[in-house]
Amino acid sequence: MNTSGQIPSALRVVAYIHLVVGILCVIQSIVLFLYNTVSLQFGLLGIPIFFGLLSLRNGWRVCAMVLQWFGLIGLPIFFLLGLSGAVPTYFQFFGLRGALVPGWFVSAGTIPLFFLALWQYRVLIRPDVRQLFLEVRPGVAD
Numbered sequence: 001m002n003t004s005g006q007i008p009s010a011l012r013v014v015a016y017i018h019l020v021v022g023i024l025c026v027i028q029s030i031v032l033f034l035y036n037t038v039s040l041q042f043g044l045l046g047i048p049i050f051f052g053l054l055s056l057r058n059g060w061r062v063c064a065m066v067l068q069w070f071g072l073i074g075l076p077i078f079f080l081l082g083l084s085g086a087v088p089t090y091f092q093f094f095g096l097r098g099a100l101v102p103g104w105f106v107s108a109g110t111i112p113l114f115f116l117a118l119w120q121y122r123v124l125i126r127p128d129v130r131q132l133f134l135e136v137r138p139g140v141a142d
Contacts, residue, residue: 006132007054007056007132008123008128008129008132010123010126010129011053011123011124011129011132012054013123014053014064014120014123014124015049015050015053015054016050017046017116017120018045018046018047018049018050018053018064018067019046019047019049019050020046021043021046022043022044022045022046022047022048022049022050023046023047024043025041025043025044025046026044026047028041029041029044042067042070043067045063045067046067048060049063049064049067052064056132056133056135057133058133058134061124061129061130061133064120064124065121065124065125068117068120068121068124069121071113071114071117072114072117072118072121075110075113075114075117076110076114078106078107078110079106079107079110079111079114080107081103081106082103082104082105082106082107082108082110083103083104083107084103085102085103085104089101089102089103089105089106
C-alpha cells in the first residue's frame with residue numbers, strides 16, 4: 001500500500017462515501033431482517049470498496065465505477081418517474097415504509113445524488129487517480 005500522503009483527498013472522500021453507504025446498507029439489512037425480510041443490496045459492496053480504494057486495488061476501483069454507472073443511469077430514470085407521478089412514492093427509513101410523498105419530492109432528491117455520483121465517477125477516472133491504481137507495487141499482487 002502506498003503511503004497515505006500519496007492518495008488524493010478526493011479519492012479519500014469517494015472511499016469514505018462508499019463506506020458510509022455500505023454501513024447504512026448493513027443497518028438497513030439488519031432492520032429489515034428483524035421484520036422478517038431478507039434484503040441484500042449492491043450498496044453493501046461499499047465496505048470492501050472503501051478498503052480497496054485506500055489500498056489502491058484496481059479491481060475495487062472498477063467495481064466502484066460500475067456502481068457509479070448504476071446511479072448515473074438509474075437516477076435520471078427515477079427523476080422522470082417522480083415527475084410523471086405514475087408511481088406512488090413512500091418515504092422509507094432503513095427500508096421501512098413511512099409517509100406518502102409527492103413525486104416531485106423524489107425528483108428533487110435525485111438531482112444532488114446524480115451530481116454526487118457524477119463527481120465520484122470523475123474522480124475515479126481522473127488520469128492521476130487512474131495512474132495510482134496502475135502502478136506496479138512491489139509485494140502486491142492484483
